[in-house]
Amino acid sequence: MNTCDKCGTDNTKNARYCCGCGYELPKQATAEVQDTIEPVKKKDNKKLIGMISGAISFIVFYLLFQQLFFKAPSIDIVLMKTASELNVSCPVMVDRETRLDNMIALPANVFQYNYTLISVDKEFVDTIEAKKILEPTITNTIRTSPDLKYFRDNEVTMRYYYKDKDGNYLFAISVTPEQYK
Numbered sequence: 001m002n003t004c005d006k007c008g009t010d011n012t013k014n015a016r017y018c019c020g021c022g023y024e025l026p027k028q029a030t031a032e033v034q035d036t037i038e039p040v041k042k043k044d045n046k047k048l049i050g051m052i053s054g055a056i057s058f059i060v061f062y063l064l065f066q067q068l069f070f071k072a073p074s075i076d077i078v079l080m081k082t083a084s085e086l087n088v089s090c091p092v093m094v095d096r097e098t099r100l101d102n103m104i105a106l107p108a109n110v111f112q113y114n115y116t117l118i119s120v121d122k123e124f125v126d127t128i129e130a131k132k133i134l135e136p137t138i139t140n141t142i143r144t145s146p147d148l149k150y151f152r153d154n155e156v157t158m159r160y161y162y163k164d165k166d167g168n169y170l171f172a173i174s175v176t177p178e179q180y181k
Contacts (some may be wrong), residue, residue, distance in 0.1 A: 079105035112159040122164040
């Protein structure tokens with residue numbers, strides 16, 4: 001308590017003016033006030049340090065959790081999954097002469113389409129001329145098709161493998177990222 005020198009009224013310790021007469025009370029020794037402030041500061045510092053270390057621990061845990069469980073799949077896995085999903089609808093006729101048999105994901109970012117030319121016999125085909133005709137069209141399709149954007153963005157080499165009606169190899173066309181960019 002803080003007693004007024006003028007009227008003798010007891011006032012609270014932190015009162016600046018007497019509640020009885022309004023006289024200005026003598027100031028308390030700063031050492032007493034300082035003693036009560038210091039422990040509060042120390043408690044606040046401990047709380048603050050605890051909150052900061054807790055926040056840092058949470059962020060580190062969150063980032064590790066994201067890396068372990070929500071990592072973007074590698075391009076090889078995406079290509080294999082894409083091939084599997086598309087193969088459900090195969091074989092499918094692309095036009096009167098061409099059948100898409102299946103698709104496969106190969107190592108080194110290669111995605112291969114396997115086609116059969118159903119009315120063609122290897123002996124009667126000029127494979128060099130056929131390849132010369134098809135390659136610009138295929139390259140342009142890869143370059144412009146919105147469906148192939150993912151492949152372009154991930155620099156996938158697109159390979160088109162052609163067989164004759166008996167399953168004999170005719171020719172293959174590979175379009176690399178350098179060709180379609």
